[in-house]
Amino acid sequence: MTEATDNVDRFFDRYAAALLARDAKAIAGMYAVPSLILFPGQSIPVTDTGQTEAFFASSWGQYEGVDTMEKRIDIMAVAPGFVWADVTWTYGGEPRERFCYQLAERAGGYQIAVLTPLA
Numbered sequence: 001m002t003e004a005t006d007n008v009d010r011f012f013d014r015y016a017a018a019l020l021a022r023d024a025k026a027i028a029g030m031y032a033v034p035s036l037i038l039f040p041g042q043s044i045p046v047t048d049t050g051q052t053e054a055f056f057a058s059s060w061g062q063y064e065g066v067d068t069m070e071k072r073i074d075i076m077a078v079a080p081g082f083v084w085a086d087v088t089w090t091y092g093g094e095p096r097e098r099f100c101y102q103l104a105e106r107a108g109g110y111q112i113a114v115l116t117p118l119a
Helices: 002-020 024-028 049-058
Strands: 031-039 042-046 070-079 082-091 094-106 109-117
Touching: 002 024, 002 070, 002 082, 002 109, 024 049, 031 049, 042 049
Parallel strands: 031 109
Antiparallel strands: 031 042, 070 082, 082 094, 094 109
């Protein structure tokens, strides 16, 4: 599992760097198409990278003043072609976001196939 752990860690390093750079296009490229975003009472099928890019471009306000973030990754499961990771994002000195990311292995590396918030 070390190789998967290392690859997942590098993936989320790139993800954090794109968030901190406010690079919606780079983040959109990290989501598979199609993919699925699951929120309580709402599921959002992503059928175009433009959806993800527009979402992040419109949400930069929630990261106002954030110029560093830390991640804690717990690998929940690994299967051929997939990894499930429980990731807690800390910024502003406290844990702020926690998600389960189902990552799908693609030719260029991992992409987020399913995103689910965790409590």
